[in-house]
Amino acid sequence: MKxxxxxxxxxxxxxxxxxxxxxxxxxxDFGEVKDVRVGKYMELELDGASKEVEEKRLxxxxxxxxxxxxxxxxxxxxx
Amino acid sequence: MKFGxxxxxxxxxxxxxxHVVKHVFKQEAEYVWHKSTxxxxxxxxxxxxxxxxxxxxxxxxxASSSPVMGEVVSFAKKGGLVLGICNGFQILTEAGLLPGVxxxxxxxxxxxxxxxxxVENVSSPFTRDYKPGQVVDIPIAHxxxxxxxxxxxIKQLEDAGRVAFRYSSAEGAVNDGANPNGSLNNIAGILxxxxxxxxxxxxxxxxxxxxxxxxxxxxxFESVIGSILK
Numbered sequence: 001m002k003x004x005x006x007x008x009x010x011x012x013x014x015x016x017x018x019x020x021x022x023x024x025x026x027x028x029d030f031g032e033v034k035d036v037r038v039g040k041y042m043e044l045e046l047d048g049a050s051k052e053v054e055e056k057r058l059x060x061x062x063x064x065x066x067x068x069x070x071x072x073x074x075x076x077x078x079x
Numbered sequence: 080m081k082f083g084x085x086x087x088x089x090x091x092x093x094x095x096x097x098h099v100v101k102h103v104f105k106q107e108a109e110y111v112w113h114k115s116t117x118x119x120x121x122x123x124x125x126x127x128x129x130x131x132x133x134x135x136x137x138x139x140x141x142a143s144s145s146p147v148m149g150e151v152v153s154f155a156k157k158g159g160l161v162l163g164i165c166n167g168f169q170i171l172t173e174a175g176l177l178p179g180v181x182x183x184x185x186x187x188x189x190x191x192x193x194x195x196x197x198v199e200n201v202s203s204p205f206t207r208d209y210k211p212g213q214v215v216d217i218p219i220a221h222x223x224x225x226x227x228x229x230x231x232x233i234k235q236l237e238d239a240g241r242v243a244f245r246y247s248s249a250e251g252a253v254n255d256g257a258n259p260n261g262s263l264n265n266i267a268g269i270l271x272x273x274x275x276x277x278x279x280x281x282x283x284x285x286x287x288x289x290x291x292x293x294x295x296x297x298x299x300f301e302s303v304i305g306s307i308l309k
Binding site: 013014016017020040064065066068070071 | 136137140141144173178179180182183184185186187225227228229261
């Protein structure tokens, strides 16, 4: 089983990295860019029993390690 | 009294901390490898600065699940003194012993510099030797020191006087010009609710010997030693 985990900064949390990327894009004449937020994307290979069980366990992984829920949101996709 | 200095893969201020408590303050000290689960006999545990696990995922995130951290949490719950410096502070927030998170500096750069801090709380075992409002000169060296927490958490910290140090001017003015990294309310160090866990981004162990510059970090170690030896 394969899972994809997307970790993104919550709204309102300053993202200096995203801002720097936006600045670079603008300086390259991509003036239409209004905002950039940099996040993380992870691929996990799982030896799981069922999609339901693994979805629950993936949430636990996100809460405990993969995301810091003080400032980040996460989204899980299971294939 | 006896200090334990936790060593994670990638810690790089462990020797500085050990040297200061052992040779400058003449106390017992021992390194504790992160796989150990025994903190018996220690009065104060230091989580030193560095780049544990190469800062992978998030600073301090992987170290916070090291075997020793479960023991650090129970040591703290029993009232043991825990001091997290720089990466140690980041690990304490990731482990849930302190609230909030240390994000990338707002200027995106690693900053290695001497800064002024205003001491905000002098009743903790880590700060009792300082005077209220005293301005101290202690260096910082970090890329991720930008303290952030939700408004409720910030209010709780402020209302309970749990901000131990704030970035300030040499005169003690707390303003944006004195804020090196974008930390909310210029926060440089905070205490847990019980007051026996301190996390701070500045490095007091680098400000304990005249040959190296300022001596203002001594107060942290003198406070700890004084509070244990009464």
